[in-house]
Amino acid sequence: MxxxxxxxxxxxxxxxxxxxxxxxxxxxxxxxxxxxxxxxxxxxxxxxxxxxxxxxxxxxxxxxxxxxxxxxxxxxxxxxxxxxxxxxxxxxxxxxxxxxxxxxxxxxxxxxxxxxxxxxxxxxxxxxxxxxxxxxxxxxxxxxxxxxxxxxxxxxxxxxxxxxxxxKTNYTIRELTDLYLKYQPWGDLGIDVCLGLPMDKKASxxxxxxxxxxxxxxxxxxxxxxxxxxxxxxxxxxxxxESREEDMPHTTLTPLVVFSIVFVILAVISFFDIKRNKLSNGVDVVLFTVLGLLGLLFLLLWVATDHKAAARNMNLLWALPTHLVAVIAFIKKPKWLEKYFFAVAILSVLLLLTWPFLPQKMHYALIPLVMGIGLRAYIQHRIRKQLQAPL
Structure with a gap:
């Protein structure tokens, strides 16, 4: 049968x-x-x-x-x-x-x-x-x-x-993608941060x-x-x-709003850290662990996968995988951490200054986040330097 x-x-x-x-x-x-x-x-x-x-x-x-x-x-x-x-x-x-x-x-x-x-x-x-x-x-x-x-x-x-x-337009692959994601701000952000320079090629x-x-x-x-x-x-x-007109999805908690709130919170914490000359290490452990894990993801997408569009991702300039090493080093408090965070603060400032001129179009909602990263790195550098100074 x-x-x-x-x-x-x-x-x-x-x-x-x-x-x-x-x-x-x-x-x-x-x-x-x-x-x-x-x-x-x-x-x-x-x-x-x-x-x-x-x-x-x-x-x-x-x-x-x-x-x-x-x-x-x-x-x-x-x-x-x-x-x-x-x-x-x-x-x-x-x-x-x-x-x-x-x-x-x-x-x-x-x-x-x-x-x-x-x-x-x-x-x-x-x-x-x-x-x-x-x-x-x-x-x-x-x-x-x-x-x-x-x-x-x-x-x-x-x-x-x-x-x-x-x-008649001269869009890049990234810009063409963005046209379709105006109602999906978190999806737009996810694509932007995970994919690198190949997305910024001018499309024929x-x-x-x-x-x-x-x-x-x-x-x-x-x-x-x-x-x-x-x-x-x-x-x-x-x-x-033909599609009927309908209400498009809308959220007030866009990436820009959320990261702006994060920056304000980090700024308030930084103010009190300076005032009492003491670091809120718990906050920075969470912040730099998340950033380090994101950086590791971006790096693996680039070097360990076949996702060609994820290559040469300049978001690695703010999501440094080395943050994971720095977080682990918080336990022993080595002196080099002060210099490390000074370098991170400088890198954050340079990134913000060159934002409009980078070959990769960086998502604008990340600006307050990078500001917060630079601020916390500076606070780590400043207070660690003061605590290491001889009395």
Whole structure:
């Protein structure tokens, strides 16, 4: 019985792969709008659609799928080995999910002749096979959105041209990311502090298409050589659903507010430390331990993972992993701690002075935090120096 079922599955797969599309078939690029419910949904989504009413086919080819059941999933995720896959979904169910969540749905029907439709369909079917469906995901250069132009270029080569002249801005990858996170201030901060200088590369018009909105714009300005003539790649754009206006998530406890409060608290503590000439070491143990752990995380993301965008992270200038050594040294109170904190204070001041000119765009909400770090480092230096001075 098991052999019979297995044989039927093989026959079904082979037959499905040999399907010839009818002349009523349409292939589209679908753009789903951003959603603010989760961080990952804030950028939107893209997929291919194959719709052949004569054959009863209406499927979405989705490159944004990951499998929690992969061996060592969480370890690989932490190391940057993000294995995503392409999956075939029932299009109407797929579309319904986004409409239910009030995310716009736009369809761009591609201007392909019958042979071109079949070539693209055959490639997508091949790509959906278990041995071909996985790919190494990259946040900015190989994701569900970039797969749309990449697949088109792979199938049709130089006969397709993406004209980037419609891009009039000169954004970096980081700035493009920030555009979509204005309602997610903590998510924006997290991305900014964990990712380094590669995020500050000026994006080419083609590279803008790591975002679904720009995929839609890119396809709208692309051409294809069809039947010996250059034609628009998109023959028709359909607005299937437009998002209803709704209240966006809002929090008063933004990073800037929280770090400003932290600075005020540290300033008050520092005032009383100077007044009584005594250090609040407990406060600094907590502060510099947290900073040291963050610095260690940033360093590991850079040197011990495959997260390429986390390389050369200048946030290590305020989150120094060496703070962990300094905190441990609090127990024995070595003399070098005074000089260490003096160096940290100087580094904090220099960082604040050069903030607008750094090659990496640092999140503005960190300014009061760095001020607090510099202040506490100065207090540690000043009082330790006074206590070490001979009477």
């Amino acid at each position: 098991k052999k019979a079922v297995f044989l039927l599955l093989i026959i079904s797969t082979v037959c499905h792969a040999q399907v010839k599309l009818s002349d009523k078939a349409e292939i589209s690029v679908i753009t789903f709008g951003p959603g603010q419910g989760e961080l990952y949904s804030a950028f939107g989504h893209s997929a291919f659609r194959i719709n052949d009413a004569e054959l009863g086919i209406d499927e979405a080819y989705d490159y944004g799928v990951f499998d929690f059941d992969q061996p060592n999933f969480y370890l690989n995720f932490a190391r940057g080995y993000l294995n995503y896959k392409m999956a075939i979904r029932n299009y109407k169910h797929f579309e319904g999910y986004y409409i239910f969540n009030n995310r716009y749905v736009h369809e761009q029907k591609l201007n392909l002749n019958q042979a071109q439709k079949q070539r693209l369909y055959d490639y997508l079917e091949w790509n959906a096979k278990p041995e071909n469906q996985y790919y190494r995901y990259d946040y900015f250069y190989d994701n569900c959105a970039t797969k749309m132009p990449a697949v088109i270029k792979k199938v049709f080569g130089d006969s397709v041209v993406f004209d980037g002249s419609h891009i 018009p083609y590279e803008y298409m790591f975002l679904p909105d720009y995929v839609e714009a890119g396809f709208a300005h692309a051409t294809i050589n069809r039947d010996g003539a250059v034609r628009p790649l998109v023959k028709e754009r359909i607005s299937i659903y």
